[in-house]
Amino acid sequence: MLAQRTALFKSSGTAAASAAAKAAADAGQEIIDLTVGEIWSDLAPTIRDGAIEAIRKGVNRYTETIGMMALREALARKLSVDTGQVWRADEVAVTCGAKQALFNAAMVLLNPGDEVIIPAPYWTTFPAQVLIAGGQPVHVETRANGYVPRVEGIGAAITDRTRAIVVNTPNNPTGAVYDSETSVGIGRLAIERDLWIIFDECYGDFIHGDDAHHPIVSIIPEVRPRTLIVNSFSKSLALTGWRIGYLAAPKGVISAVKALQSHTTSNPNVIAQHAALAYLQNSDGSYESQLRSRLAGARQTGLSALSALTRIPVPKAMGGFYFYLDVSGLLRLTFGNGEAKTVDDVVNALRTKAGVAAVSGTTFGDPAGLRLSYGVPTEILEIGLTRLVEVLNAWE
Known part of the structure; x- marks a missing residue:
């Protein structure tokens, strides 16, 4: 059974x-x-060379549960540049891909029966992980608005049981990119109704035409204390099989994630960590x-x-x-x-x-x-x- x-x-x-x-x-x-x-x-040359060098040195031991300090510091610097705000290593957790970052978020944020607003169409893992954590997905349709949710539609879906809103831009599967007005509106709703925002920007490096990617904490900084940023190297560096992602969030959230991850996967693959660090330290962007x-x-x-x-x-x-x-x-x-x-x-x-x-x-x-x-x-x-x-x- x-x-x-x-x-x-x-x-x-x-x-x-x-x-x-x-x-x-x-x-x-x-x-x-x-x-x-x-x-x-x-592979990106810096990724390949970083992995080979780690193997040559015989790297094979556990790291800290949520990733090597040097890698978390490098990621904090990257986030600081990307968002225009200062991030610290204790606000970053390295995970086994973005899926684990999202799973960790659901497990440390949700109590049984909590509702999470997820615009539809949605990446299938979003509602699945909410359900695993005991929560209830609440879907808001976006088709009529070019697959970008209307802020009033999200507002109408909020109840006393709502705990979080998932924001996935650029969106999987639709390719829609949220405009800054929509993101600001969602941020204000989260502040007014005391909600978390789970901000998945795994496709943020791939924007086409005149559109632009706006990290939500950049355009409405006051939402940062209630925002979890999910990202990975899987898409941006064509590195899906290496399973290396990260979560940026308030220090208290990261502390809870560290405790949780210590009982699930422990640290992400150590060679992948060294490869990601080499990339962050040496890449010229080419x-x-x-x-x-x-x-x-x-x-x-x-x-x-x-x-x-x-x-x-x-x-x-x-x-x-x-x-x-x-x-x-x-x-x-x-x-x-x-x-x-x-x-x-x-x-x-x-x-x-x-x-x-x-x-x-x-x-x-x-x-x-x-x-x-x-x-x-x-x-x-x-x-x-x-x-x-x-x-x-x-x-x-």
Whole structure:
């Protein structure tokens, strides 16, 4: 008999979509996999060299539970530059990726029955971790406002049981970037209603066009005592498999996180820590610039291919590296027997007819959305999206 909490969640929908793509490929089908949230790239030289040097020196011992002091100090300096405010090492915890930072946040902030406001569509892990911690996700729809929540909508969702608001910008899965007015409004709500803000900016390095990323503590500094900033190196340095992230928060929160993490993973991988420290100490920014340039090119190639869609709006793709399609126009059509088509039918058709694997919006709480990653090589992306357009334009 399993614990009751296991009924509250299931495996990640993005992982399931990736597994379905792999199964199809293993069965002999040619598959272009656009499901996974990572960038196909070589290592940054500073990351590679830092890891090799640590291994050469025989580094293999535990570090402090929430990361080496030198790394936390370097991260505090980075946060100080990024936000325009002074951060200290005792306000930073190094974690096994951003997922652990978010899990830690949920576990140290939430009591059973506490509500957490999560704009939808949402990254599937947000509500899952709230449920694991005994809380209750409360979703606020954003589709009608270009996938950016309206402050009044968040305000209407607040109750006496609300404990926190999740702010994820640039957003996964939609690519929406919150404007400063929205972030300030959310911050003021949090202050007025005595709420925590969990600010996930893992895609903050990837902003396109005239949009800009605004760390919430930069534009409304008075919200800092109630804000937890979640970030990682997974996206910005194409380092997903290394599992190295961090949490910045008030000292009391970090102390609680340290105690919690001492009973879960203990310290993050020590070689990954040394690699991240070497990057922070020695990077000249050229790797990041090249990565952003490559993604910008892939985005333009993808948008050009998607512009041929006839019944689906071309996505804005303001931030991150996802195209998020609104396929609601296709779902009005029905099968011959009168059964309504769903976005899952669209995903299945793309995999079987186009050889393209995508993630269904149902994974993100959206019955009419579809996520495509453009972190793959540009030539593969162009082939995949051309096939996708052909199938969707012929949809009946």
